[in-house]
Amino acid sequence: MANPHILLLEDEGALARAIDRRLRRDGYTVAVCETLASARLAAQRRRPDLAVLDLRLPDGYGLEFLEWLRDEVAELPAIVMTAFGELDDAVAAIRLGAVDFLKKPLDLDALCRVVSDALRRETPATRSERTATADDAPASAATVIGDSPAMTSLRAQLARIAALGSGSAPPNVLITGETGTGKDLLARALHAASPRAAADFVQVDCAALPRDLVEAELFGHEKGAFTNAHRARRGLLAAAGKGSAFLNEIGELPLGLQAKLLTALESRTVREIGSDRERAIDAWFIAATNRDLAAMMAAGDFRQDLYYRLNVLTLTLPPLRERGEDVLALSRAFIDETATRYDRAVPRLTDAACAALMAHRWPGNVRELRHVLERAVLVHADDVLDAEHLRLAPPTDKRHVEPSASSAPDASATLADNERELIQRTLADTGDNISEAARRLGLSRGSLRYRLDKYGLSSD
Numbered sequence: 001m002a003n004p005h006i007l008l009l010e011d012e013g014a015l016a017r018a019i020d021r022r023l024r025r026d027g028y029t030v031a032v033c034e035t036l037a038s039a040r041l042a043a044q045r046r047r048p049d050l051a052v053l054d055l056r057l058p059d060g061y062g063l064e065f066l067e068w069l070r071d072e073v074a075e076l077p078a079i080v081m082t083a084f085g086e087l088d089d090a091v092a093a094i095r096l097g098a099v100d101f102l103k104k105p106l107d108l109d110a111l112c113r114v115v116s117d118a119l120r121r122e123t124p125a126t127r128s129e130r131t132a133t134a135d136d137a138p139a140s141a142a143t144v145i146g147d148s149p150a151m152t153s154l155r156a157q158l159a160r161i162a163a164l165g166s167g168s169a170p171p172n173v174l175i176t177g178e179t180g181t182g183k184d185l186l187a188r189a190l191h192a193a194s195p196r197a198a199a200d201f202v203q204v205d206c207a208a209l210p211r212d213l214v215e216a217e218l219f220g221h222e223k224g225a226f227t228n229a230h231r232a233r234r235g236l237l238a239a240a241g242k243g244s245a246f247l248n249e250i251g252e253l254p255l256g257l258q259a260k261l262l263t264a265l266e267s268r269t270v271r272e273i274g275s276d277r278e279r280a281i282d283a284w285f286i287a288a289t290n291r292d293l294a295a296m297m298a299a300g301d302f303r304q305d306l307y308y309r310l311n312v313l314t315l316t317l318p319p320l321r322e323r324g325e326d327v328l329a330l331s332r333a334f335i336d337e338t339a340t341r342y343d344r345a346v347p348r349l350t351d352a353a354c355a356a357l358m359a360h361r362w363p364g365n366v367r368e369l370r371h372v373l374e375r376a377v378l379v380h381a382d383d384v385l386d387a388e389h390l391r392l393a394p395p396t397d398k399r400h401v402e403p404s405a406s407s408a409p410d411a412s413a414t415l416a417d418n419e420r421e422l423i424q425r426t427l428a429d430t431g432d433n434i435s436e437a438a439r440r441l442g443l444s445r446g447s448l449r450y451r452l453d454k455y456g457l458s459s460d
């Protein structure tokens with residue numbers, strides 16, 4: 001790559017200048033930005049090959065930029081610079097695609113080494129290839145860990161249902177379970193075990209898509225169907241071809257679109273926006289939700305006819321706290337995976353750590369368990385992990401907020417305290433509806449999830 005272009009997001013002027021000078025000396029071109037807003041503009045003006053970023057910026061968190069970059073520009077390698085005590089953030093950054101993180105105070109030689117390694121390994125092309133083959137690859141049933149009676153029976157159901165996935169109108173499947181129980185993983189495993197395995201698995205995240213784009217994304221549109229529809233575009237339901245269309249978080253689909261989806265499921269055709277022709281769809285529909293669709297139906301928030309149409313075959317994932325020793329099998333797998341990925345020795349869990357893992361309630365289920373172990377392995381480069389290294393919070397209702405006498409911010413509280421409290425209140429007001437809370441707070445769901453993890457509020 002000739003003169004790779006680096007976007008540097010750092011608001012400490014002297015440090016930014018030092019990094020800029022050093023990177024230029026090594027032959028890179030650099031765009032130095034001090035705020036998220038200017039970084040967005042710079043990335044739109046010229047797409048960087050790599051980003052180096054600080055986490056605390058005057059107008060927000062570096063992770064928001066990383067998320068935005070991934071969604072709006074491209075999946076780029078990113079290097080995160082963290083101050084002491086920000087390891088949780090670093091773990092979240094790695095989840096968002098950061099390839100490395102460096103602790104401040106910064107060693108500029110180390111930074112240059114990491115930048116050059118990242119560019120060698122992770123050009124955008126190789127990265128998207130890796131994403132397509134690893135992260136998006138349908139998981140096989142074997143990657144669904146757990147031999148508890150509940151998971152053994154689920155695996156048997158999975159095999160039976162997968163066999164029904166052939167034909168021109170296979171029965172729709174609904175996967176239910178609390179957040180983080182593995183619904184996405186199970187949908188991929190179902191596809192991989194079905195006769196459709198060789199065709200595409202297309203995921204539609206009904207909550208992540210901006211409301212006004214959901215319809216166009218799902219059903220497609222003709223050129224000129226609305227402002228900015230410069231080209232015709234096939235919708236995701238049709239794009240799944242003879243594979244599977246996974247409708248994730250179906251409970252978040254706006255009511256208006258539920259009717260249109262029902263028509264598509266019943267007629268197995270879609271009409272693209274702006275078109276008067278029907279296009280046949282061959283895909284197998286797999287939907288998932290962590291919401292109580294029956295309760296939503298009773299409240300008038302989910303169409304009864306769509307519910308019965310989706311709910312032909314149901315797979316229900318049990319919460320992690322009901323899976324007995326699966327917690328330990330999953331823990332060992334996550335420890336192994338993290339240690340291997342970061343080139344660390346694989347630590348052993350002590351008996352006390354195992355007991356703590358078994359006793360915890362896991363409100364965030366397998367996702368929370370994965371997060372706890374990734375952090376423990378990254379923070380404690382030791383050959384044993386003990387209970388205290390897991391930093392498991394005592395069982396409390398972490399989202400409960402004491403009513404305060406006044407809604408004015410407490411002058412002695414920090415910005416983080418106030419942010420945490422605002423999030424708790426909004427969640428309480430919305431009945432823990434993450435999408436609605438994110439909307440009220442003016443955040444993306446991803447940004448809200450990141451903050452829930454950060455403040456230890458991840459539970460459902």
Ligand SMILES: Nc1ncnc2c1ncn2[C@@H]1O[C@H](COP(=O)(O)OP(=O)(O)OP(=O)(O)O)[C@@H](O)[C@H]1O
Pocket residue numbers: 143144145146177178179180181182183184185186289290330366367370
């Ligand atoms: N049985 C399992 N074996 C191995 N990994 C698992 C298992 N279940 C879940 N995971 C891992 O836990 C994480 C969360 O799983 P997943 O995203 O599938 O949950 P989900 O139920 O779809 O969550 P949400 O409701 O928030 O969308 C993923 O990293 C997934 O790979």
